[in-house]
Amino acid sequence: MHNPFAEVVDESTDEDLIQQAISGSRSSLEKLVLRHQAWIYNIAVRMVFHPQDAEEVTQEVLIKILTHLSTFRGKSRFRTWLYQITTNHILNMKRRGAELPTQTFSSYAAAINEVPDLDLPDPENVPVDVPLLVEEAKLACTTGMLLCLDRHERLVFTLGEIFGVSDQVGGEILELTPANFRQCLSRARRDLYHFMNRQCGLVNASNPCRCPKKTRGFIEAGHVDPHRLQFVPFRAQQIRDAADATAQVIDSAVEQQSAELFRSQPFLEPKSQIDWLRKFLVTSKLCDTLNLN
Template sequence: MVNPFAEAIENEVDELDLVERAKEGDRAALEQLLLRHQAWVFNIAVRMVFQPQDAEEVTQEVLIKIVTRLSTFQGECKFRTWLYRIAVNHVLNMRRRRCEEKTLAFAAYGDAINGTPDLDLPDPNVVPVEIPILVEETKNACTMGMLLCLDRKQRLIFTLGAILGASDTVGAEVLEMTPDNFRQILARARRDLHSFMNNQCGLVNTSNPCRCPKKTRGFIQNGHVDPHNLMFVPRQVQRVRELAAEAVRDIDDLVERQHVEIFREHPFLQPPDQIAWLRRILDDGQVRAALRLN
């Protein structure tokens, strides 16, 4: 899987050929084009709205915009830049989803974690998955929730720049800002997360008492983790760092580098039933009319 946020685009010529064929009504070319980007859009969306179900909805909205506007792409910029401009503008301006309904400050989030009691791990005989998987789900849910304490622009830029590895140049092109501005917002988001985690999270600072295994049963009891419906630990895990480009910017603070790596260790999530999902979108009357699909 090619990372679209890599500095150099390996398959740009091939992708432009797919674009031209899709604009002429070639449905297979359009499906292939969207499949290259669908999971990346989904992974941006899930970090913006937390709930994978909401992220699926956001991703579908983005893909429909891309398809219906494809005829307007004239090659004035890289296709990657054009596509992700649509995606980022959508997630910055979309209606608030369930997990965004209450603006959550880091202090309030810390209070919620501290208010979750430290308990023994669940009885392995009464849960449907192995205990280490539940602890991993707790860790991922908790750190994903931390992203909601950032404002939308910070959250988006941290996702692109720190997690998915977009360089300052690529990130700036997509967000239509200067590389310096992208870099400054990213640094501010990193500092805010680092400050919180260094004072709260035992993963970053071992002097902190908070530990994922201690919080797992409390997260289950409070409804934040559902052993029967895991959100952030797919059965076959592929880590973001395995697919995303290496971070091209230097991070001087080693502790700060450590907290960024926690987010890059998150699973790279795949939207369910990708082909069936895409075909439902492409069967939409508005989409078929926009592209005169064969």
């Protein structure tokens, strides 16, 4: 898979597609979207939690990219230009969905602790295998933890810790110095991993919170829908497979365990945006603007 966040990346294909799209090639425009939509989506889902909200964010970002594509002059890497648009949009968009209630680590811990410890669901009464439900509960819980970070720290953590983006590349995208990127990532790690060490049984065995014990409670509270799994697709890459190995150094065992939980999350394959793109191009008359054939 094309990884735009690799330390050394060959952008020649992107550049060819850009020039062809600007010259009127609709197929080249669609190929460009397909190369980047999954990465935009996987950033978005960790910013807004709900996959349907992440799809909306992805479309909003793609609209901005498409309408400004002709302004790209090659003065910076295309990756930098494209993901600066992505991150600026995410940092400045209106709060929505799971972001609307302000979440702190203390309020999140209280919400988890209020969910009763229960036996696992009866396999005869659920539409999918019980281990999938436990995994869904785990992924929903860890993704929800990210909402306790402010947007900027959440974005830095997603790029630097989950996707393994180097401080140089992350700094370029977020318009920070490498040192500032590292400092922000360190703060996000400290706050998130301190919380996990005090709360999560997967990180610290002395903590009583266990995913299997919380799964049925999450289902009954509406946090996990057995009929519509959000984070456990049946076929999905793991993030550590899609992205290069992290360039960041982690010192403590707690941080190692915590980071692994996030890197083992699935790299979600979004619904293809091509049908939406084709409709958008027609209804917005962008075809005429871009002179697409």
